[in-house]
Amino acid sequence: MSIHVEVREIGGLTLDAAEALAFVDATGNGAGALFIGVVRNLNQGRKVRGVSYDVFAPLAEQGFTEICAEAKQKWGEDLRLFVAHxxxxxxxxxxxxxxxAGSPHRGEAFAACRYLIEEIKTRSPIWKQEHYVDGDSEWVKGHALCSHG
Amino acid sequence: MLVKVQMFGAFRVLGDYLELTLPDDANVLDLRLSMQRQLEEFELTELLELSKFADEKAVLADSDLCKNNQILAILPPVSGG
Structure with a gap:
């Protein structure tokens, strides 16, 4: 398999960049591009303590697979791709x-990695609830999804 | 028919699931309208308008038919990554 997609429950293994790079490595590859999303301490002027991620996992994983397939169609079937949320x-x-994203050449690896994050942010059934230092919590306003019809 | 809707994101305030009884020929739009009536007191009707329904395979159109004992998910605007 040249694609790995996963929704991982916190409390089990944490997400690991080394695991992702190891998966996309191949002897024919000259490039590996990596993107890591991290919870930051400030959003729109509010001090953030943490974030809860709610995920509709079956549909999210199917969507990740579709997005990876699109990336391979755009930048080559020899791409190796890893997605974990x-x-x-x-x-x-x-x-x-x-x-x-692992690829024979850096251009394709960078482009595919960028494509994955941009598409996941707008198409994947995932919701972020920010928890603030003042004790308040709020669901982040996001992107409305499109249906097939 | 009975349709169970799994809650996500801001809809979690309603619990994990909402059960709705709908006419036998109901589609997703009927489900949406039925939910709208129940959500008025929670000030979630605007969010409902921006939301989609889905099964485990696809996001559904309002014209898609519901099935008895179906479990669907309500998907408010997304913010992953």
Whole structure:
């Protein structure tokens, strides 16, 4: 398999960049591109303590697979792709998503990695609830999904 | 027919699931309208308008037919990554 997609429950193994790079490695590859999404301590002027990720996992994983297939169609079937998104609560500094693309050439690896994150952010059934230092919590306003019809 | 809707994101305030009884020939639009009536007191009707329904395979159109004992998910605007 040249694609790995996963929604990972926090409390099990944390997301791991080394695991992603190892998966996309291949003897024919000259490039590996990596993207890591991390919980930051400030959003729109509010101090953030952590973020909870809610995920409709079956549909999310199917969507990740479709997005990977699109990337391979655009930048080559020899791409190796890794997608893992966290589900559950993360503190500031926690890794929410790890993406990696391995390819014979850097251009395709960078482009595919960028494509994965941009598409996942707007198409995947994942929701972020921010927890603030003042004790308040709020669901982040996001992107409305499109249906097939 | 009975349709169970799994809650996600801001809809979690309603619990994990909402069960709705619908006419036998109901489609997703009928489900949406039925939910709308129940959500008025929670000030979630605007969010419902921006939301989609889905099964485990696809996001559904309002014209898609519901099935008895079906479990669907309500998907408010997404914010992953």
């Amino acid at each position: 966290a589900k559950g609560r993360l503190d500031v500094g926690g890794i929410s998503i790890v993406l990696a």
